[in-house]
Amino acid sequence: MIISTRGRYALRVMLDLAEHMGEGFVPMKTVAERQGISLKYVERIVPVLTKNGLIEGVQGKNGGYRLVRAPSEYRVGEILRLTEGDLAPVACLEAGAGECPRAGKCPTLPMWKELYGLINGFFDGKTLEDLRGK
Amino acid sequence: MIISTRGRYALRVMLDLAEHMGEGFVPMKTVAERQGISLKYVERIVPVLTKNGLIEGVQGKNGGYRLVRAPSEYRVGEILRLTEGDLAPVACLEAGAGECPRAGKCPTLPMWKELYGLINGFFDGKTLEDLRGK
DNA sequence: ATATTACCAACCTATTTGGTAGGTAATTAT
């Protein structure tokens, strides 16, 4: 499995916010209830989205979160990369990984790179708007 | 990350056997040394390949393993599915997983299924022979 | 003042990953 609950829940939270745009700031309590996810767990996932400017949150009564762009302007890829860290199919392609000593003559490396490109392209080719219509 | 060392090592072992076809039975000790992988770990990975008839092993002196088909007749997908168990990108698509209660109205499920098909197709479209020439 | 809400850090349990250790059974060379 490549996509954990972090990325999947983040996507569902974003979709929920998209579905309820124009209702002002939506509290995560509401989103969590609608989505059937623990509020506390959602609270641990969401900060990376605000820190990277994907959504906007305000504290206090009547506070909550809202999208800062139109749903069609969010690529699924950027949401998943932020929450999952990396979509690399193998460890040797991950951001932090040093160059494998066998890289030069590794017969499988080109295949992993090709798949990596395929996966990133797949997710970058879809937006929140695309998912909304199921 | 989706493909662990199990699948990657299995692939390298198969490629090594392909590279040394016609040399009779090749002991895993030799393969492990050539590939720079612990023999003991390889010994734990390889049985699934013999049990499913992908390779043939004989015990005793001058024993070892050999491919039973031409390299072009091995799909990368079958090797990875045997060693990794499943190439599903999300838990809800895994073989053992029961149907998700949200499946009917889940806006992201079609995307996961599409990617699952893409991944399986990608790996089934490549054979050991394709990888040999780098 | 109070309720609400985002925001933050520490902790926890179960599973997976990536192995190692220590053998037994079969077969061949000597």
Add this chain to the structure above:
DNA sequence: ATAATTACCTACCAAATAGGTTGGTAATAT
């Protein structure tokens, strides 16, 4: 026969990851 080699098998183990929970603090509207 015996010794060496090799597949094959089981149990164990440490570190990392997944998937949370607990218990707060800070900001803001009413």
